[in-house]
Amino acid sequence: MGKKKTIISKTELLQQNEVDSLYKKAVFYIDQARLNVQCLRELSVRLNKKYGMGFSISTLKDIRQFYGTYSDQIGHALRGQSIPALSSNLGWIHYRSLMRVGRTEARQFTKLKPKKITGVVEN
Numbered sequence: 001m002g003k004k005k006t007i008i009s010k011t012e013l014l015q016q017n018e019v020d021s022l023y024k025k026a027v028f029y030i031d032q033a034r035l036n037v038q039c040l041r042e043l044s045v046r047l048n049k050k051y052g053m054g055f056s057i058s059t060l061k062d063i064r065q066f067y068g069t070y071s072d073q074i075g076h077a078l079r080g081q082s083i084p085a086l087s088s089n090l091g092w093i094h095y096r097s098l099m100r101v102g103r104t105e106a107r108q109f110t111k112l113k114p115k116k117i118t119g120v121v122e123n
Contacts, residue, residue, distance in 0.1 A: 037057070040057045040060050040061070041057060043055075043060060044056060044057050044060055047060075062096050062099070065099050066095060066096070066099055069098075069099045070095075
């Protein structure tokens, strides 16, 4: 018996190559994510042993997101330059919430709000 020939078009070949490429990328990113979680897990354990509790995986992710969001301001602050974008009036909880705001302008506006209403609250 002779071999059965399969004819595929150039378009089908390109589509198959694209699917293969996307699959390989997906596998790579999944592997990277697993490695990332493992690294965070190990770092969490080491920091908790050294400094005490408070370095959960979710906290480490928040710290990384904080740096990603405010890295330009942090760099200036480390060089001793005054940066109005980071306010000492706001604590970690506030900044953690602000990081989840997508637009920079909205984050800036939201940071101004607590200053304005601080004196209004009465006991």
